[in-house]
Amino acid sequence: MSTPLAGHRALxxxxxxxxxxxxxxxxxADGAGLLMVGRSAARLEELAATLAAESAAAGGASAPLETLAVDLAAADAVGTIAGAAAAGGGLDLLVNNAAIQGPIGPLWxxxxxxxxxTIRIDLLVPVALCRAxxxxxxxxxxRGKIVNISGGGATGPxxxxxxxxxxxxxxxxFTETFAHEVxxxxxxxxxxxxxxxxxxxTQAILAAGNTRAGNTEAATARKAVDGDGSAQDKAAALTGWLASAASDGITGRLLAALWDPWPSLDQRAADLASSDIYTLxxxxxxDRGRHWE
Ligand SMILES: NC(=O)c1ccc[n+]([C@@H]2O[C@H](COP(=O)([O-])OP(=O)(O)OC[C@H]3O[C@@H](n4cnc5c(N)ncnc54)[C@H](OP(=O)(O)O)[C@@H]3O)[C@@H](O)[C@H]2O)c1
Known part of the structure; x- marks a missing residue:
């Protein structure tokens, strides 16, 4: 088994x-030790047991699996997480993945x-974790690595x-800005x-219904729920690639897991660095073929 992340520690x-x-x-599976953060201690333990069993079944030694139960909405959450990261000797990778859907419907x-x-959990907490x-x-x-999970609405209304x-x-x-700072x-x-x-x-969108979410959103959510359950695997693979040395120097970009040719982007690192490709x-x-005086 290939273990490009052997010896790494990821949060x-x-x-x-x-x-x-x-x-x-x-x-x-790529060899990284994990510090897994979530609200429910029981669900974290269950995940750790599952991953350890999968390693054993694959015949490999399991990299360390640590869990930390913390509600990201708590005032001391970021400090608690930073303390756990430091206690284990620092990190190679931070993945800001937790988020909530927030209220669905017209703003008023x-x-x-x-x-x-929603702004707090989906924006302020990830930024605070990067800072801490x-x-x-x-x-x-x-190289240290940070992966922020974006989502619908980032590139258009x-x-x-x-x-x-x-x-x-x-x-x-923030990702693009912080890339320059670090x-x-x-x-x-x-x-x-x-x-x-x-x-x-997607369940929250279906529960909100067509009237609150809109017909297109509801139909997209329905399609996802009726899918084969593997839609997350490409984003996970991209996260693994961004964690690895293969992506060294590629920074400040928004990459679409399903559509961008990210497995070969290492060959375009210089081109990326000197362009605004994959940025907002x-x-x-x-840009639209019009010339307004
Ligand atoms: N689903 C999509 O179609 C989609 C599309 C684009 C982007 N994304 C992004 O993908 C990421 C993962 O979402 P998902 O689809 O996998 O949804 P999910 O299954 O609901 O995962 C979100 C996770 O965030 C955790 N979380 C939320 N609030 C928290 C808090 N206050 N403290 C600690 N943990 C908290 C949840 O824990 P609990 O279960 O305990 O609440 C859950 O484990 C998110 O950043 C999301 O915005 C999702």
Missing amino acids: ITGAYGTLGTAICRRLH ENDWDAWQE LVGQLGRNGR RPNFSAYGVAKAALVR RERQIDINAIAPGVIASQM RRIVPE
């Missing part, structure tokens, strides 16, 4: 969620506390999902658009 928030589980499974009908809480952990990222001469879309767009802009620290930070995945999030930009008339 994943939202570890037992649908995408979180796929990311943990992929990183662990959204509960304002729920709207603000920046000094712990990168070990044994390796997403009516009825204003809190979620605003948080995810800002997370992408370049000399030898840290790569990228965002991933995972595509639509059947999870609590303003469109001007010339």
Whole structure:
């Protein structure tokens, strides 16, 4: 078995969620030790047992599996996580994966506390974790890596999902900005658009219904729920690639797990670094073939 992440230590928030589980499974199969963060201690333990059993079945030694039960909404959550990261000797990788869907429907009908809480969990907590952990990222001469999971609304308007879309767009802009700030620290930070995945999030859209979510959103969620359950695997594979040395120097990008040719992007690292490809930009008339005086 190939273990490109042997000796690495990765912290994943939202570890037992649908995408979180796929990311943990992929990183662990690639040899990484995991610090798995989530709200439920029991579900974290269950995931750790599953991954350990999978390693045993594959005949390999299991890299360390640590769990940390913490509610990211708690005031001391970031400090608790930073303490656990430091106690284990720092990190090679931070994956900001945990998120909530937030209120669905027109803004004026959204509960304002729920709207603000969505910005907190989906944007402020990931940013705070980057800030708190920046000094712990990168070990044994390796580059530190951060992966922020983006989502629908980041690259265009997403009516009825204003809190979620605003948080995810800002997370992408933060990713691009922070990439410049940490370049000399030898840290790569990228965002991933995972595509639509059947999870609590899609269930929340179906529960909200067509009237609140909109027909297109409801149909997309239905399609995901009726899918084969593997939609998260490509985003997990991309996370593994971004964690590995193969992606060294690729930073500040938003990569679409399903559509971008990321497995071969190492051959385009210089081209990427000198361009704005895979970033958020303003469109001007010339980009659409118009010339306005
Ligand atoms: N599903 C999609 O179609 C889709 C599309 C694009 C992007 N994404 C992104 O993918 C990531 C994973 O989402 P998912 O689809 O896998 O959904 P999910 O299964 O609901 O996973 C989200 C995870 O975040 C955790 N979480 C939420 N609030 C938390 C808190 N206050 N403290 C600690 N943990 C908390 C959840 O824990 P609990 O179960 O305990 O609440 C859950 O484990 C998210 O960043 C999401 O925005 C999803």
